[in-house]
Amino acid sequence: MNREQGRAEALFMPRSFTTTESNLTGSWRYMRPRFEEKTAPCSTACPAGEDIPRIEMLTTQGAFREAWETILMENPFPAVCGRVCFHPCEGSCNRRGFDSAVAIHTMERFLADSALRNGFRSDLGKLQSWKERIAVVGAGPAGLAAASFLARLGYVVHVFESLPEPGGILRWGIPAYRLPPSALQHEIARLAGLGVEIRTDCRIDPSGLEALERDYDAVFLGCGFGKDRPLGIPGEREEGVEDGLAFLSRIRGGASPRLEGVSVVVGGGNSAVDVARTVVRLGGRAVIAYRRRRQDMPAFDEELQMALEEGIELQELLAPAGIERRDGKLAVTFRRMKISGEDADGRGRIVPDGEAKLEIEADRLFTAAGAGVAEDWHRPPQEETGLIKLSHSILVAPEGRPVRAYGGDATNDVQMVVTAVASGKQAALALDVLFREGPAAIRERLAACAVGPGPSLSMEIYTGGPRKLRTRHVVLPEEINTDYFAFEPRITQPRLLVEERSRSFSEIDLKISAGLAIREAGRCFNCGICNGCDNCYLFCPDVSIARGHEGEDRRINYDYCKGCGLCVVECPRNAMTLEGKS
Amino acid sequence: MHLDVLDQELMCSGHVGCPGCGATIAMRFFLKALGEKTVMVLPACCWSVIAGPYPQSTLKIPVIHSAFETGGATASGVRAALDMRGDKDTTVVTWAGDGGTFDIGFQALSGAVERNEDFIYVCYDNEAYMNTGIQRSSSTPYGAWTTTTPGTDWKRLRKKNIVEALVAHRIPYAATANIAFPEDLVRKARKAKSIKGSKFLHIFASCPTGWRIPSEMSIKIARMAVQTNIFPLYEVEDGVRYTINYKPREYLVREYFKLQGRFRHLTDQDLDAIQEMVNEDWQLLLRKAGEHA
Numbered sequence: 001m002n003r004e005q006g007r008a009e010a011l012f013m014p015r016s017f018t019t020t021e022s023n024l025t026g027s028w029r030y031m032r033p034r035f036e037e038k039t040a041p042c043s044t045a046c047p048a049g050e051d052i053p054r055i056e057m058l059t060t061q062g063a064f065r066e067a068w069e070t071i072l073m074e075n076p077f078p079a080v081c082g083r084v085c086f087h088p089c090e091g092s093c094n095r096r097g098f099d100s101a102v103a104i105h106t107m108e109r110f111l112a113d114s115a116l117r118n119g120f121r122s123d124l125g126k127l128q129s130w131k132e133r134i135a136v137v138g139a140g141p142a143g144l145a146a147a148s149f150l151a152r153l154g155y156v157v158h159v160f161e162s163l164p165e166p167g168g169i170l171r172w173g174i175p176a177y178r179l180p181p182s183a184l185q186h187e188i189a190r191l192a193g194l195g196v197e198i199r200t201d202c203r204i205d206p207s208g209l210e211a212l213e214r215d216y217d218a219v220f221l222g223c224g225f226g227k228d229r230p231l232g233i234p235g236e237r238e239e240g241v242e243d244g245l246a247f248l249s250r251i252r253g254g255a256s257p258r259l260e261g262v263s264v265v266v267g268g269g270n271s272a273v274d275v276a277r278t279v280v281r282l283g284g285r286a287v288i289a290y291r292r293r294r295q296d297m298p299a300f301d302e303e304l305q306m307a308l309e310e311g312i313e314l315q316e317l318l319a320p321a322g323i324e325r326r327d328g329k330l331a332v333t334f335r336r337m338k339i340s341g342e343d344a345d346g347r348g349r350i351v352p353d354g355e356a357k358l359e360i361e362a363d364r365l366f367t368a369a370g371a372g373v374a375e376d377w378h379r380p381p382q383e384e385t386g387l388i389k390l391s392h393s394i395l396v397a398p399e400g401r402p403v404r405a406y407g408g409d410a411t412n413d414v415q416m417v418v419t420a421v422a423s424g425k426q427a428a429l430a431l432d433v434l435f436r437e438g439p440a441a442i443r444e445r446l447a448a449c450a451v452g453p454g455p456s457l458s459m460e461i462y463t464g465g466p467r468k469l470r471t472r473h474v475v476l477p478e479e480i481n482t483d484y485f486a487f488e489p490r491i492t493q494p495r496l497l498v499e500e501r502s503r504s505f506s507e508i509d510l511k512i513s514a515g516l517a518i519r520e521a522g523r524c525f526n527c528g529i530c531n532g533c534d535n536c537y538l539f540c541p542d543v544s545i546a547r548g549h550e551g552e553d554r555r556i557n558y559d560y561c562k563g564c565g566l567c568v569v570e571c572p573r574n575a576m577t578l579e580g581k582s
Numbered sequence: 583m584h585l586d587v588l589d590q591e592l593m594c595s596g597h598v599g600c601p602g603c604g605a606t607i608a609m610r611f612f613l614k615a616l617g618e619k620t621v622m623v624l625p626a627c628c629w630s631v632i633a634g635p636y637p638q639s640t641l642k643i644p645v646i647h648s649a650f651e652t653g654g655a656t657a658s659g660v661r662a663a664l665d666m667r668g669d670k671d672t673t674v675v676t677w678a679g680d681g682g683t684f685d686i687g688f689q690a691l692s693g694a695v696e697r698n699e700d701f702i703y704v705c706y707d708n709e710a711y712m713n714t715g716i717q718r719s720s721s722t723p724y725g726a727w728t729t730t731t732p733g734t735d736w737k738r739l740r741k742k743n744i745v746e747a748l749v750a751h752r753i754p755y756a757a758t759a760n761i762a763f764p765e766d767l768v769r770k771a772r773k774a775k776s777i778k779g780s781k782f783l784h785i786f787a788s789c790p791t792g793w794r795i796p797s798e799m800s801i802k803i804a805r806m807a808v809q810t811n812i813f814p815l816y817e818v819e820d821g822v823r824y825t826i827n828y829k830p831r832e833y834l835v836r837e838y839f840k841l842q843g844r845f846r847h848l849t850d851q852d853l854d855a856i857q858e859m860v861n862e863d864w865q866l867l868l869r870k871a872g873e874h875a
Contacts (some may be wrong), residue, residue, distance in 0.1 A: 016639035023638075028601065031798075305751035483805055484583070535583055538764060539801055541606040543595045557595065564601035564790075565798030578798065 012361070021560075025542060029422035029563030033536075033556060036577040037470040038528030042089035042104060044452030044474055047392075047422035048075040051460065051467060051575075052089055052104055057531045059107055059517060065120045068111040072122050073460050075421055076148040076190065079116065079183040080170055082109025083509065084516060085418045086300060094477045094527050100490045102524045109509070110517040116186055126194065127463060128154040132217040132435050135160065137204050140168020141417045142222030142408030144191060144344060145424030150220075151194040153432045159196060160212070162203035168224055170417065172249040175274050176505040177281070178303075206377050213402040218431055222408035222424060225415060226374030228367045231266060235323030236367075240330050240556065244275040244368030251278055259284030261363030264332055266290075266320050268297035272368035273304055276312045279366075280502050285311070287360065289318040291337055291369075296347040310502040317350065317454050318358060323365060330365055334358045373410055380406035388442060391455040392423035395430055422456065429462055475527035475574045484535075484572035491520040530554070530575040536567035587614035587765055597640040599632045602797025604787035606632060607761045608706045609641075609677070612785070615771035618643055619672045620696055621660055625653035625687055627679030628707070628713040653678045654694030657701045670805040673775050673817055674701040680721035681711045684742050695751045695780035702774045702781045705744065708789035716792040723812075725856055728792070728846045736847060740859065745784050745818070752777065752821030754779040760786040762805035766815055773817075784812045794843020806838040811864045816871065826870035835860050 040053040051070050058067035071078040082105055114120070134150050136143045139161035147157045158396050165171050170184050191198070204212065212219050224411035228243045232237060244265065256504065259282040265275045268290035276286035288307075290297060293316045296303060308314060318334035325331075336356035339348035373379050386398035393407040407423035409415040426446065433445045447454065449462035452474045460467040494510040495501070512520075537545045537554060544560040545567060555569075568578040592613040599606040605628050613620065621644045624630050630647055634640045648656040653676040659675045678687055683705035690704060710728045711717040718728040720742040731737040748756045755777045759767040768784065774781035788804040790797040807813040808830055815827040836853045839845040848856075868874065 014636050015635065016637045016645075018638050019594040019642070020598075020634045020638045020640045021594050023596035023598070025596055025598070483802070531584055534585070537583060537613075538585055539607060541599060541601075541603045541610070541800075542597070543591055543593055543610065560595035562601040562797075564603075565796070565799070566602055566801055569798045570801050 003306070009349040024559050025460055025562050026544075026557075026559045028563060029558070030580060031563040031565055032558075032579040033561065033565060033568045033576055034287045034579065035554065035556070035575065037530060037575050038473045038475050039452035039470055040527035040529070041092040041094055041100075041452075041474050042527075044087045044456055045092040045453075046074075046451075047088070047416075047418045047456055048081070048425065049422075049451040049456035049458045050074045050089070050108075051458070053524060053526040053529045055111070056102065056104070056107060056521040057526050057529065057542060059111065059521035060524070060531075062514075062518060064111055064114045064118075064514075068120055069122050069124060071108060071111060072124055073114060073465075074425075074458060075144055077187045077417075077421060078108050079112035079187050080141070080179060080548075081418055081421070082106070082112050083179050083183065084170075084174055086416055094475065094480055095523060097477045098480075098482055098485065099487050103491050103493070103520050104491060106491060106512065107517060107521055110512055110514075112183070113511055114514070116183075122190065124152060126152060127153055130154045130435065132156070132221060133158070133215070134218045134431065135212040135216040136220045136222065137209070137212070138168060138408065139166030139198055139200070140222055140224045140408060141170060141420035142224070142424040143168070143220065144188065145406075145421040145426045146220045146222060146407060147196045147198075147424075148194060149425050149428035150431065150460070151191070153428065155379055155432075157196045159198040160202045160204050161198060161200045164201050166198050166200060168222075173245060173271070173274075174543045175248065175251070175278050177277070177501065177508050178274070180507045192199055207397075209377070213404070216402070217435070218403035218405060220405045220407060220424075220427055220431075221378065221380075221410075222406075222420070223373065223375070223410065224420070225371035225409040226378075227371060228271075228464055229370045229372050231320050231367055231369060233320050233322050235325070237546065238323050238325045238330065240325070240340070240362075240364040241323060242364065242366050244271050244366040245371060247366055248274060248278060251282075257282060259364070261285065262287060262361070264289055264330075264362040264365045265368055266365065267368035267370065268315040269368065269370065270299045270303065271371070272366075273307050273312075274301045275366045275368050277310060278309050280310050280312060280328060284363075285313075287313045287315055287362070289315045289320065289332075289334060291317065291319045292347060292350055293317060293339070294470065302453050306498075306501075308509070309498045315358075315360075319350075319352075321357065326494060330362045330363055332360045332365055339362065349518065371409075371415075379410050386439070388439060390426055390442075390446070393427040393430065395427070395434065395439075395442070397434055403431065403434065425459065426455075426457055429457060440516035470528065473528075480527065481570065481572045482527050484533075485525065488519075488523050490523070491516055498499070525575050528574055531573070533572060535570045535572065536576060539566050539570050541566065583764065585611075585614075585766055585768060585864050587611075588617060590614075590618070592618055592642045593643065593818045594640050597632045597634060599628070600786075600789075600791045600797070600801040602790040602801050603628075603632070604761050604789060605629060605679075605708060607665050607801075608704075608767070608785045608787045611761070611767050612704065612771050613641070613643070615768040616675070616775055621646070621664070621672055621674050623648055623653055623656045623674070623676045625656070625676070625678045625682040626650040627706075628678055628708070629679070631713055638670075648681055650686045653682055654690035654692070654699075654703065657703070658694050658697070658699045661699055675689050676701065676703045678703070678705055679712070679724050680705060680707045680709060680744075681719045683707075684720040684744055692747075692751065695748060695753050695782065695817055696816060698753065698779045700778055700780070702771075702783060704783045704785060706787040707744075708787050708792060709741070710789075710792050712789050714794040724859065725839070725845055725848050725852060727794075727847065734847070743863075744781070748782040749818045749821050751780075753782060754820055755817070756782040756784075756821075757817035758784045758786070758815055760804055760808050760813060760815060761788070762801045763808065763815060763828070770817060774825045792844070794846075795841060799841060803838065803841055806833065806841070809833045810835045810838045811860050812838060814864065814867055816867065824867070826867065826871050826873065
């Protein structure tokens with residue numbers, strides 16, 4: 001066979017010359033996937049509504065400045081809250097059921113420290129300018145938060161503080177070993193950058209308040225709980241008996257007395273523990289006497305545990321009954337209590353254990369059994385024309401008269417730093433709605449910027465940022481695809497040794513490295529938000545998820561998507577939804 | 583998940599694979615790893631259909647459709663032709679289903695690897711003749727329903743261990759892979775490409791239609807096959823050096839079985855028996871890899 005013949009008789013092989021892309025297989029679809037970001041449980045548990053899954057995602061990427069600014073968007077005080085917040089976020093972390101909660105507060109503190117060390121400046125400035133002027137009475141966490149949000153929303157804000165330095169409980173109550181002064185100073189300094197003017201040593205009294213109402217369009221009162229409640233027992237005015245908050249304030253003011261002998265601290269909250277630990281640092285012995293049991297104490301258990309390690313003694317089920325001054329010492333009589341049934345809040349109900357009594361001889365006694373307003377007019381009215389009661393704040397806006405807003409401890413059910421921040425934020429947003437749209441719009445506008453089911457509010461949602469696209473659905477643990485996560489122990493907070501910490505007021509919790517922070521942030525499931533993991537894109541059998549270059553959004557090409565739903569199931573964090581699934 | 587592969591897509595949308603098809607996912611990862619200098623031989627299998635009817639093609643590389651039993655032989659010929667043209671860069675791949683590998687194409691495969699032809703033979707395994715209507719193959723696992731093992735006559739024979747059959751040929755490289763473990767799959771595809779001689783990849787590819795599972799569970803179930811030790815991830819070099827790539831948490835096999843309609847009829851007793859078989863196979867593999875349980 002010659003060459004020509006061979007060619008003529010060559011096997012005919014048909015060759016395809018076009019692609020299958022003319023078949024629009026999207027017509028097969030009866031379920032429809034889409035990208036839909038949702039709400040993380042931590043962010044709705046955070047009274048300040050911080051965007052925690054995004055903060056952790058940015059931290060994982062090493063974008064510390066952006067992560068820090070994401071906190072600032074919702075909470076002006078990350079250096080404070082990273083240290084002293086009771087972090088309800090961690091209590092609702094979806095990772096708890098997997099291994100243990102992400103150390104969210106440690107990340108917050110780390111980002112705040114990084115911002116300080118690297119001199120990060122925030123781009124969160126004034127959004128616009130309005131003519132209204134607002135006075136804030138009290139430079140505690142509520143007042144300063146209100147001032148910060150109001151300034152960003154465009155108002156002229158002046159803060160009036162009776163003490164020589166701003167900060168309230170942060171400056172004068174919480175000991176330096178938990179919140180060093182430098183951490184607070186930088187947070188407050190940022191307010192000046194927003195144009196907030198703080199006038200210290202400027203005590204406001206009822207007539208001063210009236211004057212403020214003449215000069216300003218609104219007054220925010222965040223005066224806090226400045227005074228310990230009296231115990232209501234004989235001998236309370238004896239020499240050697242002191243108000244715990246006043247004592248802490250004296251120490252934070254620079255006093256450093258030697259406290260030889262035994263100090264009894266009456267109470268079970270954080271103030272009681274702070275007083276006792278301060279006593280130890282001043283060379284004394286401290287006994288905390290509490291009416292209920294350890295498990296009923298409102299103090300953070302971790303703080304109490306450290307206090308016990310530092311040598312503080314805890315006496316449970318002791319209710320103070322009387323104080324006598326004898327031979328230069330105090331004889332403190334307690335009634336022994338016992339548990340009988342349960343209180344409405346689930347704690348054991350206490351009743352006197354017969355006539356049993358106990359006497360403790362002490363050199364001094366500090367009262368720290370709950371605090372209240374220092375002056376009656378700090379308390380919001382219960383009924384008044386134009387009164388609007390919100391979850392964390394109260395507005396009094398009678399027509400044609402100056403507006404007054406109340407926030408902080410006096411309007412909060414839970415007296416914590418972050419709830420004070422939340423109340424300042426809520427009042428600021430409510431005042432903005434009031435001035436711009438009128439009182440009738442307040443509830444609806446605030447509800448529209450709630451994080452998940454609320455009551456936490458988001459400034460980002462309020463100002464129309466991308467977070468508003470997320471749904472209210474709070475991601476459940478079973479909606480996380482845990483096949484994409486490995487067990488990883490939670491970071492252990494490095495601390496001063498007990499010997500070091502009981503001798504000084506140095507900060508106990510030490511800094512962590514960037515490497516550790518990135519690893520801990522990497523434990524976060526990033527519930528409900530897309531972190532660009534690309535599972536949807538990679539697993540799509542129909543090549544119908546398009547992905548742009550770095551940072552660009554992913555898109556579903558519905559011309560070809562057959563609706564198999566793989567992308568939704570393989571999304572580790574429930575940032576996608578399958579519609580039409582029965 | 584970060585996959586260090588080409589952004590380039592060598593597979594097109596618009597193919598007629600069933601929703602959630604594991605075989606298409608396997609192809610996509612494999613081609614992203616191998617790149618466009620690849621010639622693919624497709625003996626009869628699901629992919630003969632997915633690759634598109636004339637004049638369409640789903641793949642942006644040369645594809646040769648061949649007869650069911652000729653995967654190994656056709657690839658040998660393509661390799662010889664490329665060698666004659668001096669083309670050493672192009673990788674020749676046979677992409678066959680379990681029917682074309684375990685049963686009908688076995689002699690051509692055995693012959694080609696015995697000659698140590700320089701090509702990669704990929705078996706994407708969906709455990710039955712799926713595109714012809716779910717008939718059982720020698721890859722169908724013990725306990726499965728198919729249209730030829732219906733009702734109470736479900737398959738009571740074990741799945742053929744195809745990797746061991748290939749390992750017995752002492753080929754340079756044989757490995758298992760799974761669509762739910764893309765990093766591992768991509769690494770093995772690249773490794774196979776870098777080795778001269780016959781390479782065999784056994785890729786587990788779930789089939790929503792034949793396994794009676796919801797399409798969105800296709801990856802999840804493929805992953806569970808590894809997590810339960812039903813389909814361990816391992817590789818064997820030169821027929822002797824075993825490496826186990828993934829040590830699972832060892833979920834119970836019943837977790838895998840209860841999600842699939844094809845196993846719905848199995849009783850607790852059956853599942854216990856299957857668990858025994860899986861444990862036995864795993865112990866055997868550990869011994870071959872020189873590891874102790």
